[in-house]
Amino acid sequence: MQSVLGTTSVPLGALILSSNTPDAYDKRNLDFMDRVANQITPAIRNARMLAAERELRETLDRQNQELFEANNARKMFLSTVSHELKTPLTIISGFVDLLSSDDMDQAERDETLSIVRRNANQLDVLINDILDISRMDAGTFKISKSSFNVNELLQDLDASFQSFIGVKAQTIQVFMPDDEIWLEADRTRIGQLVTNLLSNASKYSPENTVIELKCEVDGEQLHVAGTEHGIGISEEAQEQLFTAFFRVDNESTRKVSGTGLGLVIAKSIVELHGGEIRLASKVDEGTTIEFWLPGLTSKKASLPATEPEAFTGSRLWAEAEYEALAEDIDLEDGAE
Amino acid sequence: MAKVLVVDDSADIRLLLSRTMKGAGYEVFQATDGSEVMSAVLSYQPDIVLLDVSMPKLDGFTALGQLESDPRTKSIPVIMITAKGHPDDLETARSLGALDYMNKPWGNGEVELRVQWAVTTLEPQRAAGLRRKAAMEASDSELDELERRVAAEEEGNRHGKLAS
Numbered sequence: 001m002q003s004v005l006g007t008t009s010v011p012l013g014a015l016i017l018s019s020n021t022p023d024a025y026d027k028r029n030l031d032f033m034d035r036v037a038n039q040i041t042p043a044i045r046n047a048r049m050l051a052a053e054r055e056l057r058e059t060l061d062r063q064n065q066e067l068f069e070a071n072n073a074r075k076m077f078l079s080t081v082s083h084e085l086k087t088p089l090t091i092i093s094g095f096v097d098l099l100s101s102d103d104m105d106q107a108e109r110d111e112t113l114s115i116v117r118r119n120a121n122q123l124d125v126l127i128n129d130i131l132d133i134s135r136m137d138a139g140t141f142k143i144s145k146s147s148f149n150v151n152e153l154l155q156d157l158d159a160s161f162q163s164f165i166g167v168k169a170q171t172i173q174v175f176m177p178d179d180e181i182w183l184e185a186d187r188t189r190i191g192q193l194v195t196n197l198l199s200n201a202s203k204y205s206p207e208n209t210v211i212e213l214k215c216e217v218d219g220e221q222l223h224v225a226g227t228e229h230g231i232g233i234s235e236e237a238q239e240q241l242f243t244a245f246f247r248v249d250n251e252s253t254r255k256v257s258g259t260g261l262g263l264v265i266a267k268s269i270v271e272l273h274g275g276e277i278r279l280a281s282k283v284d285e286g287t288t289i290e291f292w293l294p295g296l297t298s299k300k301a302s303l304p305a306t307e308p309e310a311f312t313g314s315r316l317w318a319e320a321e322y323e324a325l326a327e328d329i330d331l332e333d334g335a336e
Numbered sequence: 337m338a339k340v341l342v343v344d345d346s347a348d349i350r351l352l353l354s355r356t357m358k359g360a361g362y363e364v365f366q367a368t369d370g371s372e373v374m375s376a377v378l379s380y381q382p383d384i385v386l387l388d389v390s391m392p393k394l395d396g397f398t399a400l401g402q403l404e405s406d407p408r409t410k411s412i413p414v415i416m417i418t419a420k421g422h423p424d425d426l427e428t429a430r431s432l433g434a435l436d437y438m439n440k441p442w443g444n445g446e447v448e449l450r451v452q453w454a455v456t457t458l459e460p461q462r463a464a465g466l467r468r469k470a471a472m473e474a475s476d477s478e479l480d481e482l483e484r485r486v487a488a489e490e491e492g493n494r495h496g497k498l499a500s
Contacts, residue, residue: 079420082419082420083390083419083420085419086419086440086441087440089441090349090441091346091349094352095352098355098359101444
């Protein structure tokens with residue numbers, strides 16, 4: 001004997017009674033079981049609806065929490081960017097005012113101009129980082145590959161390294177094989193990547209320390225590692241370092257200007273090349289950031305017809321950046 | 337010569353403000369973090385403090401709170417400076433007792449004008465207001481004391497009459 005719970009078109013289940021005795025149940029029993037089934041059905045429906053509602057509420061709560069955290073991270077990021085943009089701008093405009101009104105001697109004038117240049121470079125890097133993050137959001141962050149000599153690239157970058165390590169009297173020790181290394185990659189972006197890693201290393205390590213830059217061939221890949229002996233990063237913070245809008249917040253990092261975008265951009269550059277980036281750090285001992293890139297080539301035979309654009313690390317609004325910005329603006333116009 | 341204490345963790349900003357204020361005829365002292373503000377104020381006894389909001393060890397608001405809660409430093413006027421541009425910061429600065437609030441970047445000549453205005457106009461007004469408030473509180477306290485004595489005498493007289 002059985003009674004359907006729910007309706008026959010949308011059954012929730014069934015009540016089944018069985019007996020070894022033939023004709024054990026009569027119509028009276030069947031009617032009774034139907035009445036029981038009619039009583040149980042709404043209770044089961046309610047319980048299922050409550051469970052579904054609870055699940056939905058938990059999903060909504062979780063999504064709300066995620067949105068809340070994302071919103072907070074963006075607010076914090078905007079506040080940090082505002083600070084990072086306005087501080088160098090204040091310094092530049094303030095010293096320019098002094099230059100135009102003050103009767104400085106030549107030494108003071110030279111010092112002032114050097115401060116203005118350094119802060120203008122800082123603004124340049126920050127604006128480029130923000131543009132890169134915007135391009136990543138829009139899916140227009142691209143690379144343009146050509147074959148280039150890695151040894152020469154590092155030599156070209158030396159001047160830009162000096163602009164930030166000189167301020168803290170640091171030195172960069174470069175470990176590089178004598179043999180030339182040729183790579184099929186975006187020379188400008190690889191330059192940006194290495195500068196980014198070393199600039200970070202310089203920021204988070206004390207004055208008068210040595211930063212190591214190791215560059216070698218590792219199997220079929222180029223391996224580059226930057227090591228500093230600074231404050232180090234906790235394991236918990238390491239997990240979030242490659243996340244946009246995240247920046248380790250403690251007394252040591254607050255001493256250092258920055259938006260936390262550098263490593264996010266570095267990771268994107270490496271991944272666009274099909275490579276891998278890793279970070280290893282111990283608190284109070286220092287940090288190593290290293291990456292591996294495929295695309296090693298044996299000789300300059302694969303050089304493109306035109307020389308790739310040289311990365312200077314300190315230029316202001318070079319032609320390529322104007323073009324990239326124009327592309328972004330075109331995209332936005334298109335979206336409207 | 338009026339004395340200014342400049343507090344900012346950026347060496348460039350400290351140099352800029354020092355040169356600007358020295359050029360305007362002030363004697364300038366410097367501190368690099370909010371945690372140094374109290375001792376610097378007690379040592380240099382400045383006429384005004386230019387205090388940055390964002391600093392690594394102790395932020396400017398906390399440092400301002402410390403100055404305002406200590407009777408030795410409560411009367412020192414403070415102008416807060418910030419690059420964050422958060423609207424709530426102005427309210428926070430005022431509620432904590434800052435005399436004025438300035439955003440980075442400031443205009444040509446703005447710092448000198450604000451400091452001069454603060455030292456020559458705002459601060460005397462605030463000090464006069466504080467003196468008036470203190471005098472009124474003292475008067476209120478004297479009145480309370482008089483009322484208490486009169487009430488005590490009346491109570492004494494009533495007891496005397498009952499006894500006789």
